[in-house]
Amino acid sequence: MLTRRRLLVLGAAGFAYVGGIRLALASAPTDNRVVVVVLRGAMDGLAAVPPYGDKDYASQRGNLAFDEPGKTDGCLDLDGHFGLNPALAPLMPLWQSGELAVLHAAATPYRARSHFDGQDMLETGGAAHALADGWLNRAIGEMPDDGRSLALSVGPSVPLILRGSAEVGSWSPEQVLPAASQDLLDRLADLYRDDPLFSKALADGLQAQQVSDEVMGASGGAVKSLKRADYLPAAAKGVGELLADPRGPRVAVLEAFGWDTHQGQGLMTGRLPTALKSLADSLAALKQSMQPVWARTTVVVATEFGRTVAPNGTNGTDHGTGTAAFVLGGNVEGKRVIADWPGLSSDRLYQGRDLAPTTDLRMVFKAVCQRPLGLDEMTVENKIFPDSRAAPAMSDLLRA
Amino acid sequence: MTTPGIEAFIAVNRFGLGARPGELGEAAGDPRGWLKSQLAGPAPLPAALAGLPTSETVARELRKPKGAGPAGRRPPAFDLERSADPTAGATQQQPALVQRLAQEGRDLYKKEAAARSFAQVQSQDPLRERLVAFWSNHFTVSIQRPIVIGLAGPFEREAIRPHVTGRFLDMLLAVTRHPAMLLYLDNARSTGPDSRVGQRRNLGLNENLARELLELHTLGVDGGYTQADVTSFAKILTGWSIAGPREADFGAFQFRRAMHEPGEKILLGERFEEGDEQEGLDALTMLARHPSTARHIARQFAQHFIADDPPPTALARFEGVFRDTDGDLGALAEAAIDAPEAWADPLAKVKSPNELVVSTMRAIGLEGDDEAKAKGVLGALKGLGQLPFDAPSPAGWPDKAEAWIGASGVLERADFAAAVAARVGGRIAPDQLIADTIAPVVRKSLTHAVARAASAQDAFALVLASPEFQRR
Numbered sequence: 059m060l061t062r063r064r065l066l067v068l069g070a071a072g073f074a075y076v077g078g079i080r081l082a083l084a085s086a087p088t089d090n091r092v093v094v095v096v097l098r099g100a101m102d103g104l105a106a107v108p109p110y111g112d113k114d115y116a117s118q119r120g121n122l123a124f125d126e127p128g129k130t131d132g133c134l135d136l137d138g139h140f141g142l143n144p145a146l147a148p149l150m151p152l153w154q155s156g157e158l159a160v161l162h163a164a165a166t167p168y169r170a171r172s173h174f175d176g177q178d179m180l181e182t183g184g185a186a187h188a189l190a191d192g193w194l195n196r197a198i199g200e201m202p203d204d205g206r207s208l209a210l211s212v213g214p215s216v217p218l219i220l221r222g223s224a225e226v227g228s229w230s231p232e233q234v235l236p237a238a239s240q241d242l243l244d245r246l247a248d249l250y251r252d253d254p255l256f257s258k259a260l261a262d263g264l265q266a267q268q269v270s271d272e273v274m275g276a277s278g279g280a281v282k283s284l285k286r287a288d289y290l291p292a293a294a295k296g297v298g299e300l301l302a303d304p305r306g307p308r309v310a311v312l313e314a315f316g317w318d319t320h321q322g323q324g325l326m327t328g329r330l331p332t333a334l335k336s337l338a339d340s341l342a343a344l345k346q347s348m349q350p351v352w353a354r355t356t357v358v359v360a361t362e363f364g365r366t367v368a369p370n371g372t373n374g375t376d377h378g379t380g381t382a383a384f385v386l387g388g389n390v391e392g393k394r395v396i397a398d399w400p401g402l403s404s405d406r407l408y409q410g411r412d413l414a415p416t417t418d419l420r421m422v423f424k425a426v427c428q429r430p431l432g433l434d435e436m437t438v439e440n441k442i443f444p445d446s447r448a449a450p451a452m453s454d455l456l457r458a
Numbered sequence: 459m460t461t462p463g464i465e466a467f468i469a470v471n472r473f474g475l476g477a478r479p480g481e482l483g484e485a486a487g488d489p490r491g492w493l494k495s496q497l498a499g500p501a502p503l504p505a506a507l508a509g510l511p512t513s514e515t516v517a518r519e520l521r522k523p524k525g526a527g528p529a530g531r532r533p534p535a536f537d538l539e540r541s542a543d544p545t546a547g548a549t550q551q552q553p554a555l556v557q558r559l560a561q562e563g564r565d566l567y568k569k570e571a572a573a574r575s576f577a578q579v580q581s582q583d584p585l586r587e588r589l590v591a592f593w594s595n596h597f598t599v600s601i602q603r604p605i606v607i608g609l610a611g612p613f614e615r616e617a618i619r620p621h622v623t624g625r626f627l628d629m630l631l632a633v634t635r636h637p638a639m640l641l642y643l644d645n646a647r648s649t650g651p652d653s654r655v656g657q658r659r660n661l662g663l664n665e666n667l668a669r670e671l672l673e674l675h676t677l678g679v680d681g682g683y684t685q686a687d688v689t690s691f692a693k694i695l696t697g698w699s700i701a702g703p704r705e706a707d708f709g710a711f712q713f714r715r716a717m718h719e720p721g722e723k724i725l726l727g728e729r730f731e732e733g734d735e736q737e738g739l740d741a742l743t744m745l746a747r748h749p750s751t752a753r754h755i756a757r758q759f760a761q762h763f764i765a766d767d768p769p770p771t772a773l774a775r776f777e778g779v780f781r782d783t784d785g786d787l788g789a790l791a792e793a794a795i796d797a798p799e800a801w802a803d804p805l806a807k808v809k810s811p812n813e814l815v816v817s818t819m820r821a822i823g824l825e826g827d828d829e830a831k832a833k834g835v836l837g838a839l840k841g842l843g844q845l846p847f848d849a850p851s852p853a854g855w856p857d858k859a860e861a862w863i864g865a866s867g868v869l870e871r872a873d874f875a876a877a878v879a880a881r882v883g884g885r886i887a888p889d890q891l892i893a894d895t896i897a898p899v900v901r902k903s904l905t906h907a908v909a910r911a912a913s914a915q916d917a918f919a920l921v922l923a924s925p926e927f928q929r930r
Contacts, residue, residue: 262865371662
């Protein structure tokens with residue numbers, strides 16, 4: 059009896075406002091847990107983490123500027139200089155308990171403003187289209203193989219950050235079609251023998267199916283359909299349950315869409331606060347479901363680049379450069395905003411329009427590779443993030 | 459009749475949409491001629507698309523107030539322009555409108571999506587339908603932005619379909635002026651800061667359309683433009699908008715001089731004197747004829763018709779044809795048919811989910827377009843992750859195997875094969891299915907597996923899930 063993909067039957071309602079998500083899990087021989095959340099579409103870091111203490115913030119941001127904490131349209135306070143978007147309030151307990159670190163004025167080395175090339179660099183760790191596989195896949199491939207092989211993902215394809223030679227599976231959020239019989243799948247395995255693409259995908263899929271059956275059991279929480287806004291929190295909860303199980307995977311990637319706020323971005327309400335609230339609820343749900351392993355958990359939330367400092371002409375923002383990122387989990391030395399703050403006066407902006415990037419996001423990714431994933435420095439420098447010596451791993455960010 | 463060979467297989471799969479019963483035989487005598495005949499002459503609208511609304515009808519219908527409002531007050535009409543984002547502040551006071559958009563737009567969309575699929579399933583000119591899908595994907599308008607939910611279908615009919623064997627420039631102009639694109643990429647409200655409206659109200663530039671026109675639609679991301687070019691082009695395009703609900707042609711393209719940024723602009727080193735709407739027309743003309751555009755289009759075309767990583771010989775040839783014919787898309791399609799590289803490997807490409815579902819329905823000779831069939835086809839497309847007009851971003855659906863064949867993608871394809879086999883597997887013999895579709899390329903391993911299968915239904919599913927059927 060197949061129970062494949064009954065564990066997380068999450069509907070991507072085609073008509074809601076917040077973008078849908080996909081998710082993929084990778085196996086990894088460690089007890090540490092790593093989750094990377096890729097925000098596709100360029101999250102506005104100045105809205106997520108407003109630098110309300112910067113003297114130029116209010117004038118440069120115009121009608122997208124928050125007031126000081128405590129006032130009408132005020133942000134939440136982090137450290138007297140940086141604040142938090144009110145929609146991210148569910149993250150405040152993590153901040154208070156020292157489990158949330160914020161990076162600001164951060165970016166990959168990518169300096170043009172194409173979503174697609176920007177995401178390529180974020181996920182491959184190299185210049186656009188220079189590397190074909192994802193840095194997280196390469197990192198997993200370098201870990202000692204203890205025989206554990208767990209692989210699940212949501213959606214028809216694996217996100218680029220997890221693509222590569224190391225085994226990674228995926229599963230689908232919805233069981234729209236009834237599952238094919240095991241007999242048919244066995245015969246297909248035979249039939250695909252001469253087709254490497256299909257045979258590898260099927261082998262990964264069969265393995266994923268077995269793992270999901272083992273971890274979630276036949277009664278795995280099946281949900282027929284969800285509104286798009288409910289999708290990310292529910293997916294995060296399910297991922298957390300899988301990661302928390304000792305038999306489950308160690309590494310997972312979530313994708314969240316809907317950050318490309320050219321229009322109707324909003325301050326207290328609008329597209330961006332809606333997306334941020336969904337993200338914060340999801341991260342809170344992730345923590346909740348990962349409680350047994352939370353102390354060994356690192357979650358990185360990153361986007362391809364930021365958005366213009368000034369609002370554009372349609373109550374939104376256009377593609378920019380520097381932005382914010384979040385690192386959270388029981389493994390994180392948190393309660394701090396890590397930033398070499400460039401300031402927001404016009405002469406300090408990148409190309410006169412964007413938050414200048416002063417922190418290389420690869421420093422965080424490299425810390426993840428070295429600490430929770432346990433790779434040595436040489437491997438990370440040579441194989442995971444080649445040509446990144448100028449951006450050393452952020453050594454004091456993570457505990458283990 | 460010639461026995462269908464590998465070239466017939468390539469003609470109906472690589473270039474067509476998969477064989478309907480008998481189609482391999484039709485293509486067998488002269489596969490290239492069979493394809494070229496589809497490009498010639500007038501192309502009437504496919505029957506499945508007859509009677510669907512124009513974009514102006516969609517706008518007009520949504521503009522009509524519905525239901526009885528409070529005495530003396532008209533209930534609010536749908537405001538296409540102000541609702542450019544339904545979650546934005548402007549419409550938050552109008553939840554009824556947002557609800558209406560969601561409901562009526564959703565119904566419209568379902569009709570459009572089903573009709574589009576049936577047009578593909580039933581087409582006698584499958585190459586033409588493939589070209590429509592290709593160019594529609596190149597100029598993606600996706601219902602992921604809810605504002606275009608009712609307009610994505612009309613967009614394809616009005617801006618893409620008439621031009622698939624015409625001039626690239628004509629398609630580019632039709633696309634850029636279409637209300638669906640102006641709304642999808644936010645240009646409808648983009649305002650010159652120094653324009654009359656910009657000076658009076660708190661409105662300004664939105665560079666979304668300008669950037670994607672350069673990056674995705676014309677030059678390509680490495681096509682040699684800078685941020686300054688994006689900004690300039692956005693200024694050039696200010697005023698390219700749509701008529702509002704109180705204007706005569708509500709929902710139609712309208713150039714709004716009051717929003718247009720005045721003054722000279724420089725794009726790619728070319729000077730554009732102040733010229734209102736003409737600036738945009740001139741800029742698009744220049745972009746359509748730019749060498750980078752020829753290179754970019756050639757690559758995408760070769761990737762679609764030859765291989766995920768197409769050979770440089772074909773790229774150079776396609777680029778030359780595009781350039782030398784001033785972007786004649788019919789000539790480009792003929793160049794693809796004439797490219798020896800396209801006839802080298804019959805299974806070089808993996809079918810996208812849309813191609814898989816459509817070719818499967820063609821293989822079983824699906825007729826009719828009733829609601830149950832529509833539900834089945836759309837359910838399959840949803841299950842496999844590629845509903846029509848629902849691409850994840852302005853870049854459109856991926857055109858590479860690795861994007862579709864993952865652990866769960868391949869299982870879903872098996873599910874789909876099993877589901878179809880359960881419905882029709884008893885009606886068509888597996889050997890007949892093979893003869894109708896993949897006979898020229900079928901391998902011994904498949905015929906053996908079919909012979910050994912426990913039931914005709916299982917054998918049917920094996921054929922549909924086989925690499926021979928999953929590739930094109």
